[in-house]
Amino acid sequence: QQQVKQSPQSLIVQKGGISIINCAYENTAFDYFPWYQQFPGKGPALLIAIRPDVSEKKEGRFTISFNKSAKQFSLHIMDSQPGDSATYFCAASMRGYQKVTFGTGTKLQVIP
Amino acid sequence: NAGVTQTPKFQVLKTGQSMTLQCAQDMNHNSMYWYRQDPGMGLRLIYYSASEGTTDKGEVPNGYNVSRLNKREFSLRLESAAPSQTSVYFCASGFRPNTGELFFGEGSRLTVL
Numbered sequence: 372q373q374q375v376k377q378s379p380q381s382l383i384v385q386k387g388g389i390s391i392i393n394c395a396y397e398n399t400a401f402d403y404f405p406w407y408q409q410f411p412g413k414g415p416a417l418l419i420a421i422r423p424d425v426s427e428k429k430e431g432r433f434t435i436s437f438n439k440s441a442k443q444f445s446l447h448i449m450d451s452q453p454g455d456s457a458t459y460f461c462a463a464s465m466r467g468y469q470k471v472t473f474g475t476g477t478k479l480q481v482i483p
Numbered sequence: 484n485a486g487v488t489q490t491p492k493f494q495v496l497k498t499g500q501s502m503t504l505q506c507a508q509d510m511n512h513n514s515m516y517w518y519r520q521d522p523g524m525g526l527r528l529i530y531y532s533a534s535e536g537t538t539d540k541g542e543v544p545n546g547y548n549v550s551r552l553n554k555r556e557f558s559l560r561l562e563s564a565a566p567s568q569t570s571v572y573f574c575a576s577g578f579r580p581n582t583g584e585l586f587f588g589e590g591s592r593l594t595v596l
Contacts (some may be wrong), residue, residue, distance in 0.1 A: 380523065405583040414573050414587030415526070460525060464583030469514050469533050471583050475525035
């Protein structure tokens with residue numbers, strides 16, 4: 372059972388466009404929702420995170436939108452660049468258990 | 484600064500062989516983790532250690548054993564490798580509760596023939 376569902380599996384966006392990745396979760400005990408970015412041959416690294424009492428968080432071209440009632444959250448990458456080409460994972464964590472549960476990942480390709 | 488170091492980076496095994504993946508961190512983190520990454524499956528937690536001297540099962544522990552050797556080192560052992568264990572394995576350490584941040588190594592690619 373996938374506790375964090377992520378879509379799409381792959382995404383191709385033209386340079387300058389908006390990339391959108393969506394996630395949904397079931398367990399209301401999750402209390403933080405990080406996004407990770409992974410380049411080929413590397414381990415994932417934290418990109419941006421949001422807590423459930425905040426509806427939106429923006430860092431540069433990256434924005435997380437959070438809908439607590441729908442148990443959904445999404446990552447928007449504005450003005451997408453070829454350097455953004457990577458695999459993105461949404462995730463959810465419970466601080467009491469010190470664990471992070473990941474989505475299935477989205478492979479983003481930004482074409483010039 | 485090394486961060487999280489995994490060895491080996493690549494390994495090919497035959498079915499039934501055993502091996503140990505090593506992980507060491509130099510960030511003085513209490514918690515350490517082993518994940519596996521498979522296409523379409525994302526990152527799945529195999530085992531984790533919240534602190535030195537403790538280990539707990541994750542989502543997919545069958546076929547694996549772990550040892551928290553000391554605060555720095557956390558190893559993952561495959562006693563009798565199976566083709567289904569072909570994967571990329573990631574060790575991670577640390578857990579920041581205010582973000583859900585973990586610090587990952589660069590991975591170990593294992594192929595079981």
